[in-house]
Amino acid sequence: MRILILGGDGYLGWPTAMAFANEGHDVCVVDNYLRRNLARETNSEALMSCPNLHERVGLFNATFGRKIDYHIFDCTDFARLESLVAAFAPETIIHYAEQPSAPYSMIGFPEAQRTLNNNLGVTFNAIWAIIRHAPDCHLVKLGTMGEYGTPNIDIEEGWLDVSHNGRRHKFLYPRQAGSLYHTTKVLDTDLLWFYVRTYGLRVTDLMQGPVYGLDTNESAADKRLAPSFHYDDIFGTVVNRFLVQAVAGIPLTVYGRGGQTRGYLNLLDTLQCVELAMKSPVERGELRILNQFTEQFTVNELAQRVRDAGKRLGIEVRIESIENPRKELEEHYYNARHSGLLELRLKPHFMTEEVLEKMLSRIMECRDAIDPKKVMPRVSWRS
Amino acid sequence: MRILILGGDGYLGWPTAMAFANEGHDVCVVDNYLRRNLARETNSEALMSCPNLHERVGLFNATFGRKIDYHIFDCTDFARLESLVAAFAPETIIHYAEQPSAPYSMIGFPEAQRTLNNNLGVTFNAIWAIIRHAPDCHLVKLGTMGEYGTPNIDIEEGWLDVSHNGRRHKFLYPRQAGSLYHTTKVLDTDLLWFYVRTYGLRVTDLMQGPVYGLDTNESAADKRLAPSFHYDDIFGTVVNRFLVQAVAGIPLTVYGRGGQTRGYLNLLDTLQCVELAMKSPVERGELRILNQFTEQFTVNELAQRVRDAGKRLGIEVRIESIENPRKELEEHYYNARHSGLLELRLKPHFMTEEVLEKMLSRIMECRDAIDPKKVMPRVSWRS
Numbered sequence: 219m220r221i222l223i224l225g226g227d228g229y230l231g232w233p234t235a236m237a238f239a240n241e242g243h244d245v246c247v248v249d250n251y252l253r254r255n256l257a258r259e260t261n262s263e264a265l266m267s268c269p270n271l272h273e274r275v276g277l278f279n280a281t282f283g284r285k286i287d288y289h290i291f292d293c294t295d296f297a298r299l300e301s302l303v304a305a306f307a308p309e310t311i312i313h314y315a316e317q318p319s320a321p322y323s324m325i326g327f328p329e330a331q332r333t334l335n336n337n338l339g340v341t342f343n344a345i346w347a348i349i350r351h352a353p354d355c356h357l358v359k360l361g362t363m364g365e366y367g368t369p370n371i372d373i374e375e376g377w378l379d380v381s382h383n384g385r386r387h388k389f390l391y392p393r394q395a396g397s398l399y400h401t402t403k404v405l406d407t408d409l410l411w412f413y414v415r416t417y418g419l420r421v422t423d424l425m426q427g428p429v430y431g432l433d434t435n436e437s438a439a440d441k442r443l444a445p446s447f448h449y450d451d452i453f454g455t456v457v458n459r460f461l462v463q464a465v466a467g468i469p470l471t472v473y474g475r476g477g478q479t480r481g482y483l484n485l486l487d488t489l490q491c492v493e494l495a496m497k498s499p500v501e502r503g504e505l506r507i508l509n510q511f512t513e514q515f516t517v518n519e520l521a522q523r524v525r526d527a528g529k530r531l532g533i534e535v536r537i538e539s540i541e542n543p544r545k546e547l548e549e550h551y552y553n554a555r556h557s558g559l560l561e562l563r564l565k566p567h568f569m570t571e572e573v574l575e576k577m578l579s580r581i582m583e584c585r586d587a588i589d590p591k592k593v594m595p596r597v598s599w600r601s
Numbered sequence: 602m603r604i605l606i607l608g609g610d611g612y613l614g615w616p617t618a619m620a621f622a623n624e625g626h627d628v629c630v631v632d633n634y635l636r637r638n639l640a641r642e643t644n645s646e647a648l649m650s651c652p653n654l655h656e657r658v659g660l661f662n663a664t665f666g667r668k669i670d671y672h673i674f675d676c677t678d679f680a681r682l683e684s685l686v687a688a689f690a691p692e693t694i695i696h697y698a699e700q701p702s703a704p705y706s707m708i709g710f711p712e713a714q715r716t717l718n719n720n721l722g723v724t725f726n727a728i729w730a731i732i733r734h735a736p737d738c739h740l741v742k743l744g745t746m747g748e749y750g751t752p753n754i755d756i757e758e759g760w761l762d763v764s765h766n767g768r769r770h771k772f773l774y775p776r777q778a779g780s781l782y783h784t785t786k787v788l789d790t791d792l793l794w795f796y797v798r799t800y801g802l803r804v805t806d807l808m809q810g811p812v813y814g815l816d817t818n819e820s821a822a823d824k825r826l827a828p829s830f831h832y833d834d835i836f837g838t839v840v841n842r843f844l845v846q847a848v849a850g851i852p853l854t855v856y857g858r859g860g861q862t863r864g865y866l867n868l869l870d871t872l873q874c875v876e877l878a879m880k881s882p883v884e885r886g887e888l889r890i891l892n893q894f895t896e897q898f899t900v901n902e903l904a905q906r907v908r909d910a911g912k913r914l915g916i917e918v919r920i921e922s923i924e925n926p927r928k929e930l931e932e933h934y935y936n937a938r939h940s941g942l943l944e945l946r947l948k949p950h951f952m953t954e955e956v957l958e959k960m961l962s963r964i965m966e967c968r969d970a971i972d973p974k975k976v977m978p979r980v981s982w983r984s
Contacts, residue, residue, distance in 0.1 A: 296710070296714075327679070327729045327732075327733070330725075330729070331679075331725065331729075334721070334725060338717070338721070338788075342713075342714065342717060346710045346713070346714075349710075350710070369770040369772070370768055370769065370770040371763060371765040371766065371768045371769065371770045372765060372766050372768070378763070378765070378775070380754060380761070380763055380765075380775075381764070382754040382755060382761070382763075383754065383755050385753055385754040385755070385934070386753065386754065387752040387753040387754045389752070389775035389777070390775055390777065391775075392761070392763075392772035392773055392774075392775045393791075394772070394773065394794070395795065398795065401791060401792065401795045404791050405721075405788045405791055405792070408776075408784060408787050408788055408791065409784065409788070411777070412778065412781065412784045415928075416928055416982060545798075545799055551768070599799060
């Protein structure tokens, strides 16, 4: 299959590119190094240094005898994106090309504007490149469970059947997100749904929870192929950050009361989910929404699990509640469905003690590179 | 009160500026002539020629002994907008500065992109100009009833209380709009709601139905002060278009079966509603949503009313169903609440036969200027 990956240099994009190329698909990657640039601007660089896309692709192609094609440009440049889509004629486009950090989007006006313009702009351009040049192409888009926020009712999978004054209507599940970044994904979904029902696009929108993981099957062959692993407050997700804090002997920083519940998944399962979505594309005019996570925890439970795994490795892990830099509920109802991907035969990799221990051991190898200044919250939601 | 009007040269913006200035408020207007430029680009100019903002303001100030201040610039230029907000220190900002045409937004990629970038960009900039320079300022934003689309349940006023599996949550009413233009207003609402609850802005979002009308109290003093009156398929709303078709002896063009139901209001009531919203501002951190229309009709009923009014003036009006250029339900349930503005003491001007006759008579004075080529649909929703 011809697969175009937007944002193919990222934490998820690069492992996806390798996995699909390794299965023999025809993979083309675009990236403009936005995440790398923002990480450098905010002093939030990854724990292990990552070769650039040119080097990574060369290494991968040599190691696996495959040929990933790649282009460095900004997908908000419609002329370039549409000419690539016209030339490559993808059957699937996987769209990861978004500014992925909630704290970054809350720094101030320029960062918020950059997030809005990049995220909505790339989604808009992807839609129009498909309308113009590849109307049958299946767009697999990464959304976020954060789009739903934390409502006081069950979170359904994308849609909500509402009974009201004796009548019924099925709506897109009402969304209310906790950061500007998450809100741009809400806007993406609105925009996709409009163009799906109006012009008959084929779209799968994956509402993904926070991802953790350091390695994939392909990166096991050569450490230089590993995904970019961020542990800072801006680009690091909470599990990755806790693991690094444990290794560095810094207390795990629980924001506020720690009752915040989210659905998590292993990086290996992101790859599986995207592949499962890709292999069963939707019909023209259909927007499929899948909630992409495998298990739900509170932040306190996560911290506890990291502490337990640390103990087995002889690391004493402290847990500390700090003032919450975000505006969010710290105790709340949370019950999110996630049966769609299981029905597509997802085989979850749960967050076992072994998984955590393996990650801790891997991070211990890079212990000297940890910069404790990157860990404490530098961005507040209070303007 | 110091009132800044974004889009103050438009069909609604200019009458608003005159009305508030005439009441003694301190009125400052910004416009970049976007609507004028797009109308000229698409051969959709207004029925009566409108003096430019410089001339209009001069005429108004001389006629009424007032002083409207005005600036010609693009509100997507944040630097200019924020410095005006900092200097003028508005107590209310009224935000009309959006590309207002659904058909224009459906022409193709460049028009869709321009609509998205302008509408969302101005809303975003207005939000940030307020955060930075006027955090107590009340933003009165024009949304559209079209944000809700035509769900099969009652349309509530902005919010929906959902019962689901034995639990309850109050959501922003789920929106699903019928054009990209209307969808940009959905995105505006999502964005406003995020910043209201996160940074404590004060916002009233007015979900307005299609507006009709040719004159206001101020424009009665001098015809050159009249609002821009569009009757074409792109910028003309359905009532205005039907009235011009009646006068020109062209059949009223009902799209499809004509059962499309919407809530309409008189231009005089737009002025009243905006004033009522402004005079009872909301608290910090509150998003008030008001459904702004006074009566509901189907398109067939509207056509019938125009025919009846024509008969009394000796005009024989024909009605013709043509193929619907839009994708929309042509028969549907529609029951939208609109009690909020009545509670603020709106005194509706209904669409009586006298009102329609008066409009028809006014249009008859300009009969020779009517260009029948501008009336038939030139834009299709089918890509």
